[in-house]
Amino acid sequence: MTASPTHVIVGAGLAGANAARALREEGFDGRIVLIGDEADLPYDRPPLSKQYLRGETSPDDIRVLDADGWSQLDVDLVLGAAVTSVDIDGRHVTFGNGTTVGWDRLLLATGAEPRALPVRGGDLPGVHLLRRLADADRLRAALQRADRIVVVGAGWLGSEVAASARQMGVQVSLVEMGSVPLARTLGERVGSIYRDLHASNGVALHMRASVTAILGDRRATGVQLHDGTVLPADLVVVGVGVRPRAQLASRVGLAVGNGNGIEVDAELQTSAPGIYAAGDVASAWHPVLNRRLRVEHWANAIHQGRVAAANMLGANRPYDRQPYFFSDQYDLGMELTGHPDPAMEVVFRGDPSDGAFMAFWLADGRVSAAMNANIWDVTDTLRELVESGRPIASERLADPSEPLDALVSS
Structure with a gap:
């Protein structure tokens, strides 16, 4: 290193x-170049489907730092620019205009991009994908003029957009191939809570349904389902998942795992020494779960970015945090710790119909994931419970008189 x-x-x-x-916090006093292909200063994405979409927050509210903050950190921000190639041997990156920047350590944090709906009419005006600040601005303006919309996909993004649209007074039809919202993440029992939540807030649910076409001549006017049902709409929001933006890594020969992101080891280093990856694009070896994990969540991006930075400076620190996620839909706020599998046994503490409960996903009697819904200040304890890996009887998990701390310590 120079x-x-x-x-x-x-x-x-x-x-x-x-x-x-x-x-900077780890003491690095060399040059830092942070390159983004958006023109906006770095910002938090979770509000884009919630508070920001509803007009309750401004761009200033969701920025990581303002321009003065980045200047004080002495970070060279290069925004609105795309890196087109990486020279691993020569250790420099090249922009589309031919400009190059040399590097001693390189971090690829290129994120993910939303999947389009591969059906007739999928590219019509009035069909919205949501990933970036500009996407949210366009969608918010469209929602303010809309009477009825169709949201395709009832994962986290689609469910949150549906909730926000209803809170804005728009009629919503929610289309999902699964039996309930969020089934692929939370499973049938917990997903049914979100099904009932949306139904009680006036969403028209179309489960076990697929879209065969988006209708309209000059712009989207509706959605046709597999059974011939037509759902009229002033606009359509597509939330059918994302794909990691690993094209740059693939072009330069880094290990990319079958479309599932840039493969990195437990210290977030790629197959090329000195090059790291973090965030939505990283398929990281998890030393506790003993398998690769690519996590598309806010907390993972923050913590992986920080661990990658430390390791760029020689810390050799493994990234072994349990996944963490949060979501707010209507009056139900939740936090999820761990990695649930829909096939796992689920144990509830409290009655979900009361609006405040916990859910535990069990594998071989051990808690693999835990969710607290409208119950706060328990996340650290639930994380300790997941990390402990010890068998716990379902009856104790379900018993509200059993202190959570006792489950962790016993």
Whole structure:
């Protein structure tokens, strides 16, 4: 490494932005170049489907730092620019205009991009994908003019957009191939809670349904389902998942796992020494779960970015955190710790119909994931419970008189 090294971060989302901050906090005094293909300063994405979409927050409210903050950190921000190639041997990146920047350590935090709906009419005006600040601005303006919309996909994004649209007074039809919202993440029993939540708030649910076409001549006017049902709409929101933006890594020969992101080891280093990856694009070896895990959540981007920064400076720190996620829909707020599998046994503490409960996903009698819904200040304890890996009787988990701390310590 040179006497005055340069560390380059490609991707100015949460992972990249937090890596840049962490480099300074860890004492790095060389040059930091943070490159993003959006023109906006780095920002939090979760509000884009919730508070920001509803007009309750401004761009200033969701920024990681303002321009002065980045200047004080002495980070060279290069925004609205795309890196087109990486020279691993020559250690430099190249922009579309031919400009190059050399690096001593490189972090790829290129994130993910939303999947389009591969049906006739999928590219019509009035069909919205939501990933970036500009997407949210367009969708919010469209929602303010709309009377009725169709949301395709009842994962986290689709469910949150549906909830926000209803809170804005728009009629919503929610289309999902699964039996309940969020079934692929939470399973049938917990997903049914969200089904009932949306139904009670006036959403027209179309479960076990697929879209065969988006209708309209000059713009989207409705959605046709597999059984011939037509759902009229002023606009259509597609939330059918994302794909990791690993094209740059693939082009330069880094290990990319079958479309599931850039493969990194437990210390977030890629197959090329000195190059790291973090956030939505990273398929990381998890030393506790003993398998690769690619997590598309806010907390993962923050913490992986920070660990990657430390390891760029030689810390050799494994990334072994349990996944964490949160969601707010209507009056139900939740936090999820761990990695649930829909096939796992689920144990409830409290009655979900009361609006405040916990859910535990069990594998071989051990808690693999835990969710607290409208019950707060228990996340740290639930994380300890998941990390403990000890068998716990279902009866104790379900018993509200049994203190959570006792479950962790016993």
